Amino acid sequence: MSRPILTAEQMRAAEAAAIDAGIAETVLMEQAGRALAEAVRLYAGPRETLILCGPGNNGGDGYVAARFLKNAGYTVRVAALAEPTADAAKWARGQWDGPVESFAAATEAPIIIDCLFGTGLSRGLEPVVAERLLLLVDKALVAVACDLPSGVASDDGTLLSAIGNYDLTVSFGALKPAHRLMPAMSRMGRTVLADIGIDPGADWFEIERPDLPSLDPAGHKYSRGLVHCLAGQMPGAIVLAATAAAKSGAGYVRVSTSLPISGLPSSVVQSGGADLQDERIGCILVGPGLGDVPPVLTLALTAPKPIVIDADGIGLVGDPERLHGHDVILTPHEGEFGKLFGKLEGSKAERALEAARRSQSVVVYKGPDTLVAAPDGRLGFAPPAPAWLATAGTGDVLAGMIAAMRARGLEAFDAACAGVWLHGRAAEAAGPHMIADDLLEAIPSVL
Numbered sequence: 001m002s003r004p005i006l007t008a009e010q011m012r013a014a015e016a017a018a019i020d021a022g023i024a025e026t027v028l029m030e031q032a033g034r035a036l037a038e039a040v041r042l043y044a045g046p047r048e049t050l051i052l053c054g055p056g057n058n059g060g061d062g063y064v065a066a067r068f069l070k071n072a073g074y075t076v077r078v079a080a081l082a083e084p085t086a087d088a089a090k091w092a093r094g095q096w097d098g099p100v101e102s103f104a105a106a107t108e109a110p111i112i113i114d115c116l117f118g119t120g121l122s123r124g125l126e127p128v129v130a131e132r133l134l135l136l137v138d139k140a141l142v143a144v145a146c147d148l149p150s151g152v153a154s155d156d157g158t159l160l161s162a163i164g165n166y167d168l169t170v171s172f173g174a175l176k177p178a179h180r181l182m183p184a185m186s187r188m189g190r191t192v193l194a195d196i197g198i199d200p201g202a203d204w205f206e207i208e209r210p211d212l213p214s215l216d217p218a219g220h221k222y223s224r225g226l227v228h229c230l231a232g233q234m235p236g237a238i239v240l241a242a243t244a245a246a247k248s249g250a251g252y253v254r255v256s257t258s259l260p261i262s263g264l265p266s267s268v269v270q271s272g273g274a275d276l277q278d279e280r281i282g283c284i285l286v287g288p289g290l291g292d293v294p295p296v297l298t299l300a301l302t303a304p305k306p307i308v309i310d311a312d313g314i315g316l317v318g319d320p321e322r323l324h325g326h327d328v329i330l331t332p333h334e335g336e337f338g339k340l341f342g343k344l345e346g347s348k349a350e351r352a353l354e355a356a357r358r359s360q361s362v363v364v365y366k367g368p369d370t371l372v373a374a375p376d377g378r379l380g381f382a383p384p385a386p387a388w389l390a391t392a393g394t395g396d397v398l399a400g401m402i403a404a405m406r407a408r409g410l411e412a413f414d415a416a417c418a419g420v421w422l423h424g425r426a427a428e429a430a431g432p433h434m435i436a437d438d439l440l441e442a443i444p445s446v447l
């Protein structure tokens, strides 16, 4: 089951709905604090623990966790930034029977649990608070964030204050966009989601292992999916993309090229012509190594077929509305995105959805935080992928993987999510010194 992702406002609405359905806010808080304590026991082990409590419900979770950890035999200290202002937090504070130190005087501890601020953070931390928190987190053996590291903007992943690196982040009910958007994503450590009994019902979610169509014993190479690639001026890119499509399980990969291309697997068919009306085609791939050849994109768009437009192909689209009525998956990186869609407002999540709406296409908005957006509002957030993916040709490989998933019968949004997820795992399998060619060899091991 994919982990749901909600903005702070959506989270508050889900919590309010649960409260309307009869689940008291203190029960939600008790569930959250218990889950936080359980995660600390599981991932951090029995060490002296300092819990930093803020004035709101994030702090409330901390008082509840303190009680559970103390009952589990932990040596627990609680330091408060301020007395609780929220009702549920006041209740939780009242349930804590131990002393409460002042945050300003709190001394370091092996385990730090940051319960200062969560989704209610509305501005940067006071500098003196940010500084002290940073010191306590840096000195800790294990730094744990309650819901979010304090200082992170929950909806767009920006850092409103300088924050440290956490080992564990425990979130409740649903992940927040910040858990899967840079730069915040890189500070979370292991991100754990606890069910506290609310129904998130989200259109936004974290992409997880795809459910790939099984092979039909009575099938043949065409039913496994034919990917037709259109080569351009730089053949190396299409070699990576076509090979990736073949390695990703497409039954037949064909490359239209005016000149023979060396380096393609012999199973990939090269042809001089480009009969795109061939009804056996499952997906067309255009763009890798295309160069500035607009007619090739125009040709691709004449075919009534699913199409992946990548790299140079994106630069040739012109007006996103040109893609309306077609079945397109776009795979832009930041620069290609800006060139096609111009300057859009909002978080990366909102920009991805706006682009999908304008182009009426599935948009794979690549980066260290890759998003997959559909015109109907679905938004997939990729789990963290290795930084070593930032090397030439890995985008060509991704385009080929997505085209194969599309040709194998996944609908466009699912095919894009599948390709993105598998691409990240293949990079993990290939290891830190990989180049795009090594990524190809790793694909079969993750399918």
Ligand SMILES: NC(=O)C1=CN([C@@H]2O[C@H](COP(=O)(O)OP(=O)(O)OC[C@H]3O[C@@H](n4cnc5c(N)ncnc54)[C@H](O)[C@@H]3O)[C@@H](O)[C@H]2O)[C@H](O)CC1
Residues within 6 Å of the ligand: 015, 025, 028, 029, 032, 054, 055, 056, 057, 058, 059, 061, 086, 116, 117, 118, 119, 120, 121, 122, 123, 124, 125, 126, 146, 147, 148, 172, 196
């Ligand atoms: N609501 C529920 O049923 C549950 C909430 N959970 C936890 O609650 C937090 C969200 O709590 P909230 O009270 O809305 O806000 P915070 O605790 O994040 O912030 C506290 C409070 O602080 C003020 N404030 C905001 N920014 C600053 C700042 N830079 N400096 C000083 N003060 C600031 C503002 O007034 C805030 O209201 C959520 O993250 C969960 O941890 C549980 O999940 C259980 C259910």
Ligand SMILES: [K+]
Residues within 6 Å of the ligand: 058, 114, 115, 116, 117, 118, 145, 146, 147, 148, 149, 150
């Ligand atoms: K926090």
